[in-house]
Amino acid sequence: MMICWRPSPRSRVLVPFSRTLLGVMGGVFLLGGCAQTQLLVHATKKLQTKEIRPEGVYKVGKPYEVNGVWYYPRVNYEYNETGIASWYGPNFHGKPTANGEYFDMNEVTAAHKTLPLPSKARVTNLENGRSIIVRINDRGPFVNGRILDASRKSAQLLGFEKKGTAKVQVKILADESRMMASKASPSQVSQGAVKEIKVAAAPQEVVTSEALPPPPGTMSDALPEDRGVTITAHSAGDAAVPPAQAEVTPKQPEETEITYATVKPTQIYIQAGAFANLKNAYKLQDRLAAIGQAQISQTWVESRPFYRVRFGPLESVKKADDLLDSIINAGYKDARLILVE
The missing domain is CATH 3.30.70.1070 (Sporulation related repeat)
Structure with a gap:
């Protein structure tokens, strides 16, 4: 254990110059050691308190009901739909997503009602032509007339953050999404997730x-x-x-x-x-x-x-x-x- 010594004003006495010089040099050394020790302790505390984010799991999920409406998650690598997208951010930032990750509004992600989690999809704003790739890692939006809930960052890139909604096309990237499913380790896969659910999707035409x-x-x-x-x-x-x-x-x-x-x-x-x-x-x-x-x-x-x-x-x-x-x-x-x- 290193002791940080600081001379008290009350203990000052007259000593020979050589002893004084040695004392000054020793004090400088000890003070330097104290500074290094305090820096090391501070860095260690930062490492110990750094947030460790969960990886989440790969899941498709079972049919579920929200506000009287049934949704049927399934593996669908031909998904391609147009509709209205919205975005979500501060109220959900840092909270768990549907597959166990933490939602970060500053990452390029989105929520979808039925696609596997995670998946990758290309989202195109049909009002300005902007197009990006997003990572689908959450469920939603549970609002009538919406097909996608983008993170705040995704909305910024697509150019509709201030407007709030946009006409979009959402097209799953089949190869990338298959790869995400195949890379999921057994510990990361929720029960029955990789096997395609034999449930018909919500009909496109009633x-x-x-x-x-x-x-x-x-x-x-x-x-x-x-x-x-x-x-x-x-x-x-x-x-x-x-x-x-x-x-x-x-x-x-x-x-x-x-x-x-x-x-x-x-x-x-x-x-x-x-x-x-x-x-x-x-x-x-x-x-x-x-x-x-x-x-x-x-x-x-x-x-x-x-x-x-x-x-x-x-x-x-x-x-x-x-x-x-x-x-x-x-x-x-x-x-x-x-x-x-």
């Missing part, structure tokens, strides 16, 4: 041919001749064709690198349902008349016509949110916000 009983006195079984249906060109349909991929550079950049994609203008619609039977589309249109005037448009899925009941285009995310909440609260929980070019 398709049914079951008859819906109309409210008494509102309509007859015969189709009115003057009711219009918008007919689209024969195609595979929205449910069969993924959203158009953004044109980006082939090189895979680092997460913090921003690339720019060619994007097209999109409009916001609320889709309340889609049916194989036109009568059922009319019935739903009548039931929603108190909320607003919905249009019926026709599309094709595997050479079969389907009829979609939609509201729009809507001029803002706020108006779309309000309308979507009204439709869901009326009992139509499969209604969703969509982007249409």
Whole structure:
């Protein structure tokens, strides 16, 4: 143990010059040693108190319910969707994510409702063309009409931090996500995580041919001749064709690198349902008349016509949110916000 000696003013006496010099030199040595000791102790304390972050686990998860809505996590390396993204930050900073990591709002991450954790995805802002790669390590957002919750850093890179929301395309990076799954050690894998869950994902189109009983006195079984249906060109349909991929550079950049994609203008619609039977589309249109005037448009899925009941285009995310909440609260929980070019 090194003792740090400091002479007391009360102990001063007259001594020969040589002894005084030796004493001064010894004091300097001891004081220097004290400074080094204090520096070492301070550094040791910093090392001991440095936060050790958990690695988290690889997980897919079981179906779960939030606010009356069911979500079905699954392995889906073909995931490619457009919709509205939001961001989260200070209120969750430092708290555990759904796979056991700590959320850091200053890292390039995001939350998704169903993709495996962790996964990697390319997120493109369809309003300004900015495109980045994010690490999906959390669940959410549990708000109607949202497909992604970005960290504050991700929102900054994509250019919508101040605005709060943005129209985005989210496309999983299959090879990178497979590699993340394969690298997970047995201790890092939650039970049943790597095995694909045999549960169908939430449908892209709410398709049914079951008859819906109309409210008494509102309509007859015969189709009115003057009711219009918008007919689209024969195609595979929205449910069969993924959203158009953004044109980006082939090189895979680092997460913090921003690339720019060619994007097209999109409009916001609320889709309340889609049916194989036109009568059922009319019935739903009548039931929603108190909320607003919905249009019926026709599309094709595997050479079969389907009829979609939609509201729009809507001029803002706020108006779309309000309308979507009204439709869901009326009992139509499969209604969703969509982007249409």
